[in-house]
Amino acid sequence: MENSVATTNYKYVSYLWDEEVAKSFGDDQVGLLIYRSNLLGADLRLTNYAGGNTSCKTVEKDPLTGNDVDVMWVKGSGGDLGTLKKSGLAGLYLEKLHSLKNVYRGLEHEDEMVALFNRCIYDLDSKAPSIDTPLHAFLPFKHIDHLHPDAIIAIAASKDGERITKELFGGKLAWVKWQKPGFDLGLLLEKTVQENPGITGLILGSHGLFTWGDTAYESYVNTLDTIERASEYLNDNFGKNRPVFGGAKIESLPKEERLEKASTLIPILRGFTSSQNRMIGHFTDDERVLEYINSNDLDKLAPLGTSCPDHFLRTKIRPLVLNLAPDADLSDTEAVKAQLADQFEAYRADYTAYYERSKHHNSPAVRDTNPVIIIYPGVGMFSFAKDKQTTRVSSEFYINAINVMKGAEAISEYQGLPEQEAFNIEYWLLEEAKLQRMPKEKALSRKIALVTGASGGIGKAIAEKMAQEGACVVLTDMNAEALEEAKAEFESKFSKDIVATAVVNVTDPQAIVDSFKKANLAFGGVDIVVNCAGLSISKSITDTTEADYDILQDVLVKGQFLVSKEAVKVLRKQATGGDIVNIASKNGIVSGPNNVAYGTAKAAQMHMSRLLAAELGPDKIRVNVVNPDAVIRGSKIWGSGWAAGRAKAYGISIEELPAYYAKRTVLNEEILAEDIANAVFVFVGGLMGKSTGNVLNVDGGVPAAFLR
Structure with a gap:
C-alpha cells in the first residue's frame, strides 16, 4: 500500500513511517516487521519499554521437505520493540501451533503448553517463544500489533470500558474481558474474531490492544489510528465533568526545594528498601507525577493498584505514599528514620498479608516485601529496584499507570485489577521460572x-x-x-x-x-x-x-x-x-x-x-x-x-x-x-x-x- 498518511494527521501519536526505508526491504516481510516494531517501540505513548509484541506470517521453504510452509515470526520472550532485531524473534511453524489445540487440556493446565511451543520452532536461531505466542498464532491476520498504550488501557481499566469501546469505535473494535495471557486467551481471541467479522482490533480488559493488517504498513496505520482516536477521546474529556484527579489538594514545592528534599531523603529511603536486598534508586518530579501525587484523588486511587500486568510486574501492586509533609524538616536523620519506620513496617505487613490471602499451594515464596514506588506528595516519586535501568523503567511504568488512572477517571471510573488476578500474574510460576533463569548478578551489582x-x-x-x-x-x-x-x-x-x-x-x-x-x-x-x-x-x-x-x-x-x-x-x-x-x-x-x-x-x-x-x-x-x-x-x-x-x-x-x-x-x-x-x-x-x-x-x- 502507498504511504497515504501525512505526519500532520496525528496529534497524539508519532507517525514515523518512511516509505523509502520501507521500500528498501522489498518483499522481506520479516524485515518490515522489525522496522514496524522499532517505530512502534520508539513512541512510549504506544507501548512501554519491553512491553507488547508484534508478528507477521510468511511462507517459507521447509528445510526438511522443500515444501512451502506457513511460518509465524513473533517477538520472543523478553526484549524490547524499540530495539528489536531478528535475533529477538521466534519463528514457528503455524500449522504445528494450531495442532497444539488437539492436546490442550484446559485452563488449569495451560502453563504446560509453553514448553510445547519449542516443538513448533521453524527457525533454530529463535528467541524463546513468549506466553503471548498463541494470541498471535490464532488470529487470522498476516501482520499483528499487540501494544499497551496508556490511552487504550485507560478505557480498558474503566468501569464502563466495554460500553465506551463499542460506542467510540462504532463496533469496529471488540471487547474481550480480562483473562490472564496464555493459550486459553489465544483461543478466546480467535473465537471473538470469528464472531465479529470485519473488526479491526480487540481491546483486552485491563490489559491492552490488538490491531492488524494485511501488510506491515496497514497494521502500523491501523494501530496509530486506533490509539489516536482513544487519545483524542480522553483529551476531550479531561476536566469536562470534574477537575483532573479531583483537583489539587496541595501545592508542589518549588523545583530547587523539591530536589533538595529528594536528595536529602533518598538515601534514607534506600536504606529502608534495602532491608532485604540492596537497591538502586531513581527520582522524578515529572509534571504528570506531581499532578497525581498532589491531588485529592491520590488517597482513593493509590490503594487500588495498577491494572495492566506489565505495570504491576515492575511496580508492585501498589505504592507506598509517605505520610510526610512537603516542608518537613529532614535535617535530623534519626528523627526522620523514626518517623518513617512504622510506615515501612506497615507496608511490608500489608504486602505479606496480600501474599498470604492470595497464595496457592504451589506459589513461590514471598518476595521482597519492600515498596518499589514511593510517593512523597508535594515533592515527587522515588523508585527502587536491583539496577538503574530497572528502577528507571519501574518509574516510567508507574507514570503509565498514572496516565491510565487519569484517563479512566475522566471518562468513567478507574478499576485496578482484582487482587487475586494481580497475584496470579505476579507469582505466576512461568514468571518465577523466568526470574530463576536470570544471569547471576555481578560482584558490584546494586552498588x-x-x-x-x-x-x-x-x-x-x-x-x-x-x-x-x-x-x-x-x-x-x-x-x-x-x-x-x-x-x-x-x-x-x-x-x-x-x-x-x-x-x-x-x-x-x-x-x-x-x-x-x-x-x-x-x-x-x-x-x-x-x-x-x-x-x-x-x-x-x-x-x-x-x-x-x-x-x-x-x-x-x-x-x-x-x-x-x-x-x-x-x-x-x-x-x-x-x-x-x-x-x-x-x-x-x-x-x-x-x-x-x-x-x-x-x-x-x-x-x-x-x-x-x-x-x-x-x-x-x-x-x-x-x-x-x-x-x-x-x-x-x-x-x-x-x-x-x-x-x-x-x-x-x-x-x-x-x-x-x-x-x-x-x-x-x-x-x-x-x-x-x-x-x-x-x-x-x-x-x-x-x-x-x-x-x-x-x-x-x-x-x-x-x-x-
Missing part, C-alpha cells in the same frame, strides 16, 4: 561507586573496573572537558543508565556536597567512595615552596578528609555499611629523595585512613588504602613535571624511568592503572568484607615499602 579524579589515569581505570563489575558510577573531576569525554566513553561501553558526573575540585567543600547530591538523585546514594584525586610535586626541600606544600596538603589530605566526611553522612543515612578506599602511594612509606611535601601528604592520607577505619567500624564502613608506585602509562601526574622531578632525583633521563622503576622491584614488572583498579576491587568486591584499616601495596615489590 554505587563515587570516584574522584576519574576523568583519566588511575581514577578512570578504577571507575571502569567498578562499572565492569556491575556498579553504577559517579565520575568526578575538576577537568570538565575530560570528564565529558570519560562520560561519553562509559555510556558507549556500558549504558547511559550507569554513569553520572560531577565537576569537583576536592578543595571546594560545596562542590563535594553537590557531587553527593548528584549521586543521590541519580542512584539513591553511595556505597563505595574512592579518593583518587591528586597531583605530584617532586622537589628538594630547598626548592619546595610553601605553595607547593600547601596545595599537596589541600588536595591530597584535606580533599580526602572533605570527601570522606560527606560520604559518611550518606552512608550513615543508608545504614547499610560501605567502603572508602584511599589511593595513597609507596611514597607514604619509603623515604625517597626530593619528596618531602608529596611523601608527607601521602603518609597523612594513610594515617587518616587508619583513624577513620577505627572510628567508622561500628557503622560497618570499611576504610582501606591502596599504595601504587610508578604508574606511568595513562597516569595524569606524569604530565605535571613529576616525571622530570623523579628522573632528576635518580640521576637518569625521563625515558629511562619505566625500566628503572620496573628493575628496582622484586617482580621486575611495570605497574599499570588497571593493576590499581584491581586492587581497589579486592577490597570492595565482597570477599574482604571483614577487612578494614589495611594497606595493599601495588608496586611490583619494593622491599623498602614492605609493611611490617
Whole structure:
C-alpha cells in the first residue's frame, strides 16, 4: 500500500513511517516487521519499554521437505520493540501451533503448553517463544500489533470500558474481558474474531490492544489510528465533568526545594528498601507525577493498584505514599528514620498479608516485601529496584499507570485489577521460572561507586573496573572537558543508565556536597567512595615552596578528609555499611629523595585512613588504602613535571624511568592503572568484607615499602 498518511494527521501519536526505508526491504516481510516494531517501540505513548509484541506470517521453504510452509515470526520472550532485531524473534511453524489445540487440556493446565511451543520452532536461531505466542498464532491476520498504550488501557481499566469501546469505535473494535495471557486467551481471541467479522482490533480488559493488517504498513496505520482516536477521546474529556484527579489538594514545592528534599531523603529511603536486598534508586518530579501525587484523588486511587500486568510486574501492586509533609524538616536523620519506620513496617505487613490471602499451594515464596514506588506528595516519586535501568523503567511504568488512572477517571471510573488476578500474574510460576533463569548478578551489582579524579589515569581505570563489575558510577573531576569525554566513553561501553558526573575540585567543600547530591538523585546514594584525586610535586626541600606544600596538603589530605566526611553522612543515612578506599602511594612509606611535601601528604592520607577505619567500624564502613608506585602509562601526574622531578632525583633521563622503576622491584614488572583498579576491587568486591584499616601495596615489590 502507498504511504497515504501525512505526519500532520496525528496529534497524539508519532507517525514515523518512511516509505523509502520501507521500500528498501522489498518483499522481506520479516524485515518490515522489525522496522514496524522499532517505530512502534520508539513512541512510549504506544507501548512501554519491553512491553507488547508484534508478528507477521510468511511462507517459507521447509528445510526438511522443500515444501512451502506457513511460518509465524513473533517477538520472543523478553526484549524490547524499540530495539528489536531478528535475533529477538521466534519463528514457528503455524500449522504445528494450531495442532497444539488437539492436546490442550484446559485452563488449569495451560502453563504446560509453553514448553510445547519449542516443538513448533521453524527457525533454530529463535528467541524463546513468549506466553503471548498463541494470541498471535490464532488470529487470522498476516501482520499483528499487540501494544499497551496508556490511552487504550485507560478505557480498558474503566468501569464502563466495554460500553465506551463499542460506542467510540462504532463496533469496529471488540471487547474481550480480562483473562490472564496464555493459550486459553489465544483461543478466546480467535473465537471473538470469528464472531465479529470485519473488526479491526480487540481491546483486552485491563490489559491492552490488538490491531492488524494485511501488510506491515496497514497494521502500523491501523494501530496509530486506533490509539489516536482513544487519545483524542480522553483529551476531550479531561476536566469536562470534574477537575483532573479531583483537583489539587496541595501545592508542589518549588523545583530547587523539591530536589533538595529528594536528595536529602533518598538515601534514607534506600536504606529502608534495602532491608532485604540492596537497591538502586531513581527520582522524578515529572509534571504528570506531581499532578497525581498532589491531588485529592491520590488517597482513593493509590490503594487500588495498577491494572495492566506489565505495570504491576515492575511496580508492585501498589505504592507506598509517605505520610510526610512537603516542608518537613529532614535535617535530623534519626528523627526522620523514626518517623518513617512504622510506615515501612506497615507496608511490608500489608504486602505479606496480600501474599498470604492470595497464595496457592504451589506459589513461590514471598518476595521482597519492600515498596518499589514511593510517593512523597508535594515533592515527587522515588523508585527502587536491583539496577538503574530497572528502577528507571519501574518509574516510567508507574507514570503509565498514572496516565491510565487519569484517563479512566475522566471518562468513567478507574478499576485496578482484582487482587487475586494481580497475584496470579505476579507469582505466576512461568514468571518465577523466568526470574530463576536470570544471569547471576555481578560482584558490584546494586552498588554505587563515587570516584574522584576519574576523568583519566588511575581514577578512570578504577571507575571502569567498578562499572565492569556491575556498579553504577559517579565520575568526578575538576577537568570538565575530560570528564565529558570519560562520560561519553562509559555510556558507549556500558549504558547511559550507569554513569553520572560531577565537576569537583576536592578543595571546594560545596562542590563535594553537590557531587553527593548528584549521586543521590541519580542512584539513591553511595556505597563505595574512592579518593583518587591528586597531583605530584617532586622537589628538594630547598626548592619546595610553601605553595607547593600547601596545595599537596589541600588536595591530597584535606580533599580526602572533605570527601570522606560527606560520604559518611550518606552512608550513615543508608545504614547499610560501605567502603572508602584511599589511593595513597609507596611514597607514604619509603623515604625517597626530593619528596618531602608529596611523601608527607601521602603518609597523612594513610594515617587518616587508619583513624577513620577505627572510628567508622561500628557503622560497618570499611576504610582501606591502596599504595601504587610508578604508574606511568595513562597516569595524569606524569604530565605535571613529576616525571622530570623523579628522573632528576635518580640521576637518569625521563625515558629511562619505566625500566628503572620496573628493575628496582622484586617482580621486575611495570605497574599499570588497571593493576590499581584491581586492587581497589579486592577490597570492595565482597570477599574482604571483614577487612578494614589495611594497606595493599601495588608496586611490583619494593622491599623498602614492605609493611611490617
